[in-house]
Protein backbone atom coordinates (compact mmCIF):
# COMPACT_ATOMS: atom_id res chain seq x y z
CA UNK A 1 0.00 0.00 0.00
CA UNK A 2 1.45 3.44 -0.89
CA UNK A 3 2.60 5.68 1.94
CA UNK A 4 0.05 8.52 2.25
CA UNK A 5 2.00 10.54 4.82
CA UNK A 6 2.98 14.15 4.26
CA UNK A 7 4.65 16.75 6.46
CA UNK A 8 2.86 19.57 8.23
CA UNK A 9 4.97 22.60 9.22
CA UNK A 10 5.18 24.11 12.72
CA UNK A 11 3.59 27.54 12.18
CA UNK A 12 0.62 29.26 10.59
CA UNK A 13 -1.19 32.53 11.37
CA UNK A 14 -4.07 32.29 13.89
CA UNK A 15 -6.50 33.14 11.09
CA UNK A 16 -5.48 29.87 9.36
CA UNK A 17 -6.17 27.53 12.30
CA UNK A 18 -8.71 25.52 10.32
CA UNK A 19 -7.09 25.74 6.91
CA UNK A 20 -5.74 22.96 4.76
CA UNK A 21 -1.97 23.10 5.30
CA UNK A 22 0.22 22.40 2.28
CA UNK A 23 3.92 22.47 3.03
CA UNK A 24 5.69 23.99 0.02
CA UNK A 25 9.02 24.68 1.69
CA UNK A 26 10.63 23.42 4.87
CA UNK A 27 12.26 25.92 7.17
CA UNK A 28 13.29 29.41 6.16
CA UNK A 29 15.56 30.62 3.35
CA UNK A 30 17.20 33.19 5.63
CA UNK A 31 17.05 31.69 9.12
CA UNK A 32 19.31 34.36 10.63
CA UNK A 33 16.96 36.83 12.32
CA UNK A 34 18.36 37.29 15.82
CA UNK A 35 14.99 37.11 17.57
CA UNK A 36 13.72 33.99 15.78
CA UNK A 37 14.28 30.40 16.85
CA UNK A 38 11.50 28.70 14.89
CA UNK A 39 13.74 26.92 12.36
CA UNK A 40 17.09 26.98 14.15
CA UNK A 41 19.28 24.02 13.15
CA UNK A 42 16.96 23.10 10.31
CA UNK A 43 18.11 23.09 6.70
CA UNK A 44 15.94 24.86 4.18
CA UNK A 45 14.28 22.70 1.57
CA UNK A 46 12.00 23.47 -1.36
CA UNK A 47 9.52 20.76 -2.31
CA UNK A 48 9.34 20.05 -5.99
CA UNK A 49 6.01 20.39 -7.86
CA UNK A 50 5.74 16.60 -8.42
CA UNK A 51 6.12 15.97 -4.64
CA UNK A 52 3.56 18.65 -3.88
CA UNK A 53 1.10 17.17 -6.36
CA UNK A 54 1.59 13.76 -4.76
CA UNK A 55 0.81 15.26 -1.36
CA UNK A 56 -2.30 16.92 -2.81
CA UNK A 57 -3.33 13.50 -4.20
CA UNK A 58 -2.95 12.07 -0.69
CA UNK A 59 -5.18 14.82 0.68
CA UNK A 60 -7.75 13.96 -2.01
CA UNK A 61 -7.50 10.29 -0.95
CA UNK A 62 -8.24 11.22 2.68
CA UNK A 63 -11.10 13.51 1.64
CA UNK A 64 -12.69 10.70 -0.38
CA UNK A 65 -12.50 8.29 2.56
CA UNK A 66 -14.35 10.84 4.71
CA UNK A 67 -17.00 11.44 2.04
CA UNK A 68 -17.46 7.70 1.48
CA UNK A 69 -18.09 7.24 5.22
CA UNK A 70 -21.18 9.46 5.01
CA UNK A 71 -24.61 7.87 4.83
CA UNK A 72 -27.35 8.82 2.35
CA UNK A 73 -28.39 11.77 4.57
CA UNK A 74 -24.84 13.18 4.59
CA UNK A 75 -24.19 12.15 8.22
CA UNK A 76 -20.74 10.85 9.01
CA UNK A 77 -20.76 7.16 9.96
CA UNK A 78 -17.88 7.03 12.39
CA UNK A 79 -17.90 3.22 12.51
CA UNK A 80 -17.17 3.13 8.78
CA UNK A 81 -14.51 5.78 9.14
CA UNK A 82 -12.71 4.15 12.08
CA UNK A 83 -12.59 0.83 10.21
CA UNK A 84 -10.60 2.57 7.46
CA UNK A 85 -8.29 4.37 9.90
CA UNK A 86 -6.77 1.07 11.01
CA UNK A 87 -4.86 1.05 7.71
CA UNK A 88 -2.85 4.16 8.51
CA UNK A 89 0.42 4.88 10.30
CA UNK A 90 0.74 7.69 12.90
CA UNK A 91 2.25 10.00 10.28
CA UNK A 92 -0.58 9.28 7.86
CA UNK A 93 -3.16 9.88 10.58
CA UNK A 94 -1.71 13.33 11.26
CA UNK A 95 -2.44 14.29 7.64
CA UNK A 96 -5.81 12.59 7.72
CA UNK A 97 -6.97 14.52 10.80
CA UNK A 98 -5.80 17.80 9.30
CA UNK A 99 -7.93 17.14 6.18
CA UNK A 100 -10.86 16.07 8.33
CA UNK A 101 -10.65 19.21 10.48
CA UNK A 102 -10.47 21.31 7.32
CA UNK A 103 -13.59 19.69 5.84
CA UNK A 104 -15.43 20.01 9.14
CA UNK A 105 -14.79 23.77 8.95
CA UNK A 106 -16.16 24.12 5.45
CA UNK A 107 -13.12 23.10 3.37
CA UNK A 108 -12.59 26.62 2.09
CA UNK A 109 -9.16 28.02 3.06
CA UNK A 110 -5.64 26.80 2.33
CA UNK A 111 -2.39 27.94 3.89
CA UNK A 112 0.97 27.26 2.23
CA UNK A 113 3.78 26.53 4.71
CA UNK A 114 6.57 27.23 5.89
CA UNK A 115 8.45 30.50 6.42
CA UNK A 116 8.93 31.44 2.78
CA UNK A 117 6.76 29.39 0.38
CA UNK A 118 7.30 31.84 -2.42
CA UNK A 119 10.94 30.71 -2.59
CA UNK A 120 9.47 28.17 -5.03
CA UNK A 121 9.59 30.07 -8.32
CA UNK A 122 6.21 31.65 -9.19
CA UNK A 123 5.90 29.62 -12.41
CA UNK A 124 6.27 26.33 -10.48
CA UNK A 125 4.13 27.43 -7.55
CA UNK A 126 1.36 28.60 -9.90
CA UNK A 127 1.37 25.17 -11.57
CA UNK A 128 0.85 23.53 -8.14
CA UNK A 129 -1.89 25.97 -7.18
CA UNK A 130 -3.82 25.37 -10.42
CA UNK A 131 -3.61 21.63 -9.64
CA UNK A 132 -4.75 22.18 -6.05
CA UNK A 133 -7.79 24.22 -7.09
CA UNK A 134 -8.71 21.65 -9.72
CA UNK A 135 -8.63 18.84 -7.12
CA UNK A 136 -10.47 20.84 -4.46
CA UNK A 137 -13.05 23.06 -6.19
CA UNK A 138 -14.43 24.15 -2.79
CA UNK A 139 -11.32 26.25 -2.09
CA UNK A 140 -12.13 29.93 -1.69
CA UNK A 141 -8.89 31.39 -0.36
CA UNK A 142 -5.18 30.50 -0.49
CA UNK A 143 -2.65 32.38 1.64
CA UNK A 144 1.01 32.03 2.55
CA UNK A 145 3.98 33.51 4.38
CA UNK A 146 6.57 35.20 2.20
CA UNK A 147 9.81 37.06 2.81
CA UNK A 148 9.81 40.66 1.62
CA UNK A 149 13.34 40.23 0.30
CA UNK A 150 12.23 37.36 -1.97
CA UNK A 151 9.11 39.24 -3.07
CA UNK A 152 11.13 42.33 -3.94
CA UNK A 153 13.14 40.27 -6.47
CA UNK A 154 10.08 39.08 -8.42
CA UNK A 155 8.45 41.09 -11.17
CA UNK A 156 4.85 42.25 -10.90
CA UNK A 157 4.05 39.88 -13.81
CA UNK A 158 5.38 36.90 -11.84
CA UNK A 159 3.27 37.90 -8.85
CA UNK A 160 0.25 38.40 -11.10
CA UNK A 161 0.70 34.80 -12.26
CA UNK A 162 0.49 33.70 -8.62
CA UNK A 163 -2.64 35.78 -8.21
CA UNK A 164 -4.22 34.18 -11.30
CA UNK A 165 -3.40 30.71 -9.96
CA UNK A 166 -5.38 31.53 -6.84
CA UNK A 167 -2.96 32.96 -4.27
CA UNK A 168 -5.07 35.56 -2.48
CA UNK A 169 -2.98 36.85 0.39
CA UNK A 170 0.65 37.02 1.47
CA UNK A 171 1.61 37.40 5.13
CA UNK A 172 4.96 39.14 5.42
CA UNK A 173 7.04 39.64 8.56
CA UNK A 174 8.33 43.20 8.31
CA UNK A 175 8.97 43.53 12.09
CA UNK A 176 10.02 47.20 11.78
CA UNK A 177 10.31 49.79 9.03
CA UNK A 178 13.53 51.24 10.48
CA UNK A 179 16.78 50.31 8.72
CA UNK A 180 18.63 50.62 12.04
CA UNK A 181 16.31 48.08 13.64
CA UNK A 182 16.43 45.77 10.61
CA UNK A 183 20.22 45.77 10.93
CA UNK A 184 20.08 45.27 14.69
CA UNK A 185 17.95 42.15 14.36
CA UNK A 186 19.77 40.94 11.21
CA UNK A 187 16.56 40.77 9.21
CA UNK A 188 18.48 40.65 5.90
CA UNK A 189 16.17 43.28 4.50
CA UNK A 190 16.04 47.04 3.96
CA UNK A 191 13.20 49.53 4.12
CA UNK A 192 13.58 50.06 0.38
CA UNK A 193 13.04 46.35 -0.26
CA UNK A 194 10.04 46.34 2.09
CA UNK A 195 8.39 49.13 0.14
CA UNK A 196 9.21 47.55 -3.24
CA UNK A 197 7.84 44.18 -2.10
CA UNK A 198 4.68 45.68 -0.62
CA UNK A 199 3.89 47.73 -3.69
CA UNK A 200 4.41 44.80 -6.05
CA UNK A 201 2.12 42.52 -4.05
CA UNK A 202 -0.59 45.19 -4.10
CA UNK A 203 -0.09 45.90 -7.79
CA UNK A 204 -0.42 42.19 -8.56
CA UNK A 205 -3.86 42.29 -6.91
CA UNK A 206 -3.06 40.18 -3.84
CA UNK A 207 -3.91 41.09 -0.27
CA UNK A 208 -0.93 42.12 1.81
CA UNK A 209 -0.78 41.32 5.50
CA UNK A 210 2.22 42.93 7.26
CA UNK A 211 3.50 41.91 10.68
CA UNK A 212 5.20 44.39 12.97
CA UNK A 213 6.85 43.85 16.32
CA UNK A 214 6.52 46.84 18.64
CA UNK A 215 9.51 46.80 20.98
CA UNK A 216 11.88 44.88 18.67
CA UNK A 217 14.25 47.88 18.42
CA UNK A 218 14.53 48.16 22.20
CA UNK A 219 14.56 51.46 24.09
CA UNK A 220 17.16 52.90 21.70
CA UNK A 221 15.01 52.67 18.58
CA UNK A 222 11.47 52.54 19.96
CA UNK A 223 10.39 55.99 18.68
CA UNK A 224 12.27 55.60 15.39
CA UNK A 225 10.81 52.15 14.81
CA UNK A 226 7.24 53.43 15.22
CA UNK A 227 7.87 56.41 12.93
CA UNK A 228 9.61 54.43 10.18
CA UNK A 229 7.12 51.57 10.39
CA UNK A 230 4.26 54.03 9.89
CA UNK A 231 6.21 55.42 6.92
CA UNK A 232 6.43 51.95 5.31
CA UNK A 233 2.72 51.34 5.93
CA UNK A 234 1.82 54.69 4.36
CA UNK A 235 4.05 53.99 1.35
CA UNK A 236 2.61 50.54 0.66
CA UNK A 237 -1.01 50.78 1.87
CA UNK A 238 -1.35 47.12 2.98
CA UNK A 239 -4.69 45.48 3.65
CA UNK A 240 -3.68 44.40 7.15
CA UNK A 241 -1.16 45.55 9.73
CA UNK A 242 -0.84 42.83 12.35
CA UNK A 243 0.73 43.56 15.73
CA UNK A 244 3.05 41.01 17.30
CA UNK A 245 4.50 42.76 20.32
CA UNK A 246 8.11 41.67 20.79
CA UNK A 247 8.78 39.00 23.39
CA UNK A 248 12.42 38.13 23.96
CA UNK A 249 13.08 34.39 23.73
CA UNK A 250 15.74 33.01 26.01
CA UNK A 251 17.11 30.74 23.26
CA UNK A 252 17.51 33.60 20.79
CA UNK A 253 20.63 35.58 19.88
CA UNK A 254 18.89 38.69 21.14
CA UNK A 255 18.96 37.31 24.64
CA UNK A 256 22.76 37.20 24.34
CA UNK A 257 22.66 40.83 23.17
CA UNK A 258 20.60 41.74 26.23
CA UNK A 259 23.12 40.11 28.53
CA UNK A 260 26.04 41.85 26.79
CA UNK A 261 24.35 45.21 27.12
CA UNK A 262 23.90 45.57 23.34
CA UNK A 263 20.13 45.60 23.66
CA UNK A 264 17.91 47.26 26.25
CA UNK A 265 14.42 45.87 26.36
CA UNK A 266 11.38 48.16 26.43
CA UNK A 267 8.97 47.74 29.30
CA UNK A 268 5.49 46.40 28.65
CA UNK A 269 4.11 49.96 28.82
CA UNK A 270 6.83 51.37 26.55
CA UNK A 271 5.85 48.80 23.93
CA UNK A 272 2.28 50.08 24.18
CA UNK A 273 3.55 53.64 23.73
CA UNK A 274 5.29 52.44 20.56
CA UNK A 275 2.02 50.95 19.31
CA UNK A 276 0.38 54.30 19.98
CA UNK A 277 2.97 56.16 17.93
CA UNK A 278 2.59 53.64 15.10
CA UNK A 279 -1.21 53.90 15.02
CA UNK A 280 -0.99 57.68 15.21
CA UNK A 281 1.43 57.75 12.26
CA UNK A 282 -0.68 55.63 9.90
CA UNK A 283 -2.73 57.84 7.60
CA UNK A 284 -4.01 55.34 5.03
CA UNK A 285 -7.74 55.00 5.83
CA UNK A 286 -8.22 51.50 4.35
CA UNK A 287 -5.47 49.83 6.38
CA UNK A 288 -6.93 47.35 8.85
CA UNK A 289 -5.12 47.16 12.15
CA UNK A 290 -5.28 43.68 13.69
CA UNK A 291 -4.36 42.84 17.26
CA UNK A 292 -4.90 39.09 17.08
CA UNK A 293 -2.34 37.79 19.52
CA UNK A 294 -2.21 37.64 23.32
CA UNK A 295 1.26 39.25 23.29
CA UNK A 296 -0.40 42.60 22.51
CA UNK A 297 -1.33 44.49 25.67
CA UNK A 298 -4.69 45.48 24.19
CA UNK A 299 -6.57 42.82 22.27
CA UNK A 300 -9.25 45.06 20.85
CA UNK A 301 -7.17 47.38 18.67
CA UNK A 302 -8.91 46.21 15.55
CA UNK A 303 -10.47 47.93 12.58
CA UNK A 304 -9.99 50.29 9.67
CA UNK A 305 -7.75 53.24 10.39
CA UNK A 306 -10.23 55.53 8.63
CA UNK A 307 -13.00 54.52 11.04
CA UNK A 308 -11.35 53.54 14.30
CA UNK A 309 -8.07 55.41 14.63
CA UNK A 310 -9.34 57.94 17.16
CA UNK A 311 -11.13 55.29 19.21
CA UNK A 312 -8.02 53.08 19.22
CA UNK A 313 -5.79 55.94 20.35
CA UNK A 314 -8.26 56.76 23.13
CA UNK A 315 -8.25 53.13 24.23
CA UNK A 316 -4.45 53.15 24.43
CA UNK A 317 -4.38 56.51 26.24
CA UNK A 318 -6.81 55.19 28.82
CA UNK A 319 -4.35 52.44 29.79
CA UNK A 320 -1.36 54.77 29.71
CA UNK A 321 -3.09 57.25 32.03
CA UNK A 322 -4.10 54.71 34.70
CA UNK A 323 -2.58 55.00 38.19
CA UNK A 324 0.20 52.46 38.63
CA UNK A 325 -1.80 50.03 40.76
CA UNK A 326 -4.70 49.93 38.34
CA UNK A 327 -2.39 49.77 35.32
CA UNK A 328 -0.57 46.77 36.75
CA UNK A 329 -3.87 45.07 37.58
CA UNK A 330 -4.90 45.46 33.96
CA UNK A 331 -1.52 44.23 32.69
CA UNK A 332 -1.74 41.11 34.83
CA UNK A 333 -5.33 40.38 33.80
CA UNK A 334 -4.40 40.76 30.15
CA UNK A 335 -1.21 38.77 30.43
CA UNK A 336 -3.13 35.91 32.01
CA UNK A 337 -5.62 36.00 29.13
CA UNK A 338 -8.51 37.05 31.37
CA UNK A 339 -9.39 40.23 29.46
CA UNK A 340 -8.89 41.81 26.04
CA UNK A 341 -9.25 45.42 27.16
CA UNK A 342 -9.84 47.70 30.13
CA UNK A 343 -13.64 47.68 29.76
CA UNK A 344 -13.60 43.95 30.41
CA UNK A 345 -11.48 44.44 33.53
CA UNK A 346 -14.11 46.81 34.90
CA UNK A 347 -16.75 44.11 34.47
CA UNK A 348 -14.84 41.47 36.45
CA UNK A 349 -16.20 40.59 39.95
CA UNK A 350 -14.55 42.87 42.51
CA UNK A 351 -12.99 39.99 44.47
CA UNK A 352 -11.24 38.80 41.32
CA UNK A 353 -9.89 42.27 40.56
CA UNK A 354 -8.77 42.65 44.18
CA UNK A 355 -6.84 39.38 43.95
CA UNK A 356 -5.12 40.49 40.72
CA UNK A 357 -4.26 43.86 42.30
CA UNK A 358 -2.76 42.18 45.32
CA UNK A 359 -0.64 39.89 43.13
CA UNK A 360 0.48 42.78 40.93
CA UNK A 361 1.64 44.88 43.87
CA UNK A 362 3.80 42.15 45.40
CA UNK A 363 6.59 43.21 43.01
CA UNK A 364 8.40 46.17 44.59
CA UNK A 365 11.06 46.49 41.97
CA UNK A 366 10.14 47.41 38.39
CA UNK A 367 12.77 44.98 37.12
CA UNK A 368 11.11 42.05 38.91
CA UNK A 369 7.69 43.14 37.70
CA UNK A 370 8.85 43.21 34.07
CA UNK A 371 10.56 39.84 34.51
CA UNK A 372 7.32 38.40 35.79
CA UNK A 373 5.34 39.73 32.82
CA UNK A 374 7.95 38.42 30.40
CA UNK A 375 7.86 34.99 31.99
CA UNK A 376 4.11 34.85 31.40
CA UNK A 377 4.49 36.15 27.84
CA UNK A 378 7.15 33.61 26.92
CA UNK A 379 4.60 30.87 27.43
CA UNK A 380 2.68 32.21 24.43
CA UNK A 381 5.47 32.39 21.87
Ligand code: SF4
Nearest residue numbers: 028031032033036115
Ligand atom coordinates in the same frame (compact mmCIF):
# COMPACT_ATOMS: atom_id res chain seq x y z
S1 SF4 B 1 12.66 35.35 7.99
FE1 SF4 B 1 11.03 34.76 9.43
S2 SF4 B 1 11.25 32.54 9.73
FE2 SF4 B 1 13.15 33.28 8.77
S3 SF4 B 1 14.53 33.64 10.47
FE3 SF4 B 1 13.52 35.59 10.03
S4 SF4 B 1 11.70 35.62 11.37
FE4 SF4 B 1 12.48 33.50 11.33
